Amino acid sequence: MKEKRYGLFKGILLFITIAIILTWLIPNGEFSSAGFASEGILTRVGLNDLAWLGYYGIYFSIDKIIFLLAIGGLYGVLVKTNAYDRITSAIANKIKHKKIAVVIISVLVAVLTSLLTQSFVVLTFIPFIISILKKMKLDKMTILATTFGSMLVGVMGATYGTEGIGYLSNYITADKFNILYRLGILVVGLILFNFFTILHMNKVKNEEVEEVVETEVKETKKSSIIPVIVISLLLFIIIILGYVNWNSNFGITIFEDFHKLLTEIKIGDDFYIFQSLLGSNMSALGTWDLFSISGIVLILTIILGLCYRVRLDEFMSNYAQGMKRMIKPILCVVAAFSLMTVVYMSPYIATIVDKILSITDGFNLATMTLSSLILNIFHTDLGFTGYIVGSHYVVEYADYINPIYVMLTSLYGFVQFFVPTSILLGVGLTSLNVKYTDWLKYIWKFLIGMIIVLLVIFILMAVI
Numbered sequence: 001m002k003e004k005r006y007g008l009f010k011g012i013l014l015f016i017t018i019a020i021i022l023t024w025l026i027p028n029g030e031f032s033s034a035g036f037a038s039e040g041i042l043t044r045v046g047l048n049d050l051a052w053l054g055y056y057g058i059y060f061s062i063d064k065i066i067f068l069l070a071i072g073g074l075y076g077v078l079v080k081t082n083a084y085d086r087i088t089s090a091i092a093n094k095i096k097h098k099k100i101a102v103v104i105i106s107v108l109v110a111v112l113t114s115l116l117t118q119s120f121v122v123l124t125f126i127p128f129i130i131s132i133l134k135k136m137k138l139d140k141m142t143i144l145a146t147t148f149g150s151m152l153v154g155v156m157g158a159t160y161g162t163e164g165i166g167y168l169s170n171y172i173t174a175d176k177f178n179i180l181y182r183l184g185i186l187v188v189g190l191i192l193f194n195f196f197t198i199l200h201m202n203k204v205k206n207e208e209v210e211e212v213v214e215t216e217v218k219e220t221k222k223s224s225i226i227p228v229i230v231i232s233l234l235l236f237i238i239i240i241l242g243y244v245n246w247n248s249n250f251g252i253t254i255f256e257d258f259h260k261l262l263t264e265i266k267i268g269d270d271f272y273i274f275q276s277l278l279g280s281n282m283s284a285l286g287t288w289d290l291f292s293i294s295g296i297v298l299i300l301t302i303i304l305g306l307c308y309r310v311r312l313d314e315f316m317s318n319y320a321q322g323m324k325r326m327i328k329p330i331l332c333v334v335a336a337f338s339l340m341t342v343v344y345m346s347p348y349i350a351t352i353v354d355k356i357l358s359i360t361d362g363f364n365l366a367t368m369t370l371s372s373l374i375l376n377i378f379h380t381d382l383g384f385t386g387y388i389v390g391s392h393y394v395v396e397y398a399d400y401i402n403p404i405y406v407m408l409t410s411l412y413g414f415v416q417f418f419v420p421t422s423i424l425l426g427v428g429l430t431s432l433n434v435k436y437t438d439w440l441k442y443i444w445k446f447l448i449g450m451i452i453v454l455l456v457i458f459i460l461m462a463v464i
Helices: 002-023 047-078 082-094 098-115 119-124 126-135 140-156 163-168 176-203 226-243 246-250 254-263 273-278 290-307 312-324 327-345 349-357 365-378 382-396 398-415 423-432 436-463
Strands: 030-032 035-037
Touching: 002 327, 002 423, 002 436, 030 349, 030 382, 035 382, 047 119, 047 126, 047 290, 047 312, 047 327, 082 126, 082 226, 098 119, 098 126, 098 140, 098 176, 119 126, 119 140, 119 226, 119 290, 119 423, 126 140, 140 176, 140 398, 140 423, 140 436, 163 382, 163 398, 176 398, 176 436, 226 290, 246 254, 327 365, 327 423, 349 365, 349 382, 365 382, 365 398, 365 436, 382 398, 398 436, 423 436
Parallel strands: none
Antiparallel strands: 030 035
């Protein structure tokens, strides 16, 4: 029981402890366009710094924390309506072929994650999918794989989306042709991942799974399902419009042009109507951050409460219960960014990477793969990896920047499948109450197969 409750957090604590110990052993280093430099200085993380790790862990993850609380509140209110229960039950009852449904859902989740500029925003729909999968009488591991596991496949095979790609591109500019390789990784990853999911479904028997987000429905009167359907569709459309980078990826500027036109409408000399109503931080569709959707989710939650005439005290109670269920997932997010804070305060990862790359002269597939794995294990954010090594790689390995770009992005997603400080994995494990060790037992065969596939793709890119 203790492992079930604390196994993941023990793993997180172990990773952070190792990172802190290394600050006492490995000197700082820095990459630049001129190469690697180190003065041999150690920036040791001490007892007084531990509080700062928590502070910066919250600081770097505040957008995700607010978003999770907003989603928790939404479903805390939503699941208390019998309309939500009727919709999810109706969908589950109409699904006759569970394996086909699991594969279809997995593909949709992975593609959406791969496409959107913020992978985290896909979590908006995950509790709804979980509700359906539970009512299909699927076991927890299958549900975890179909939802959060598929999101990780989408991160590994990122095409036009994920915030990490956007930030990495600020430091490393690669040929857009490499998107075909990343698309290939997405396709192969989905095939291999769902192959093992189907094998698992063949082995296990149906079992009742513990409710994660939902609680018992309090409504006794049959309510209309129309508000839930309309708001769900509206939320989906808003997310697609807000989190597909239309301009950078497809050259579509209509949303940015409209945003500029809208925010310049004014009365008098200095009263900008829509800029004041929307807020000065509201950006154009396609360039939204998590703060943008969090506010919209809150507004739609209030509208749902009004549609179903939920009393204010009951609304607040349900909303608070939903947010309470997000405490453990939020702790995982903060812990992951606390790990990144350690290597940010004491930049010794550059020293490790330099030692590995120096084993061979010039570009070497083995040393580059190993160093990319280490970077991604300790760096919660892919953009931070670009910040650390980008200026050096574009000069030192100019002829191999395309395979390096694909290696960094795909291996970032790859390590998220097994490191305890993986944000999406941590949210999934704590939400569905699945043991971390059970997940490792489930996923290890896929990881072996996938690393072989990735190495083959890296070799092809380096040779061609």
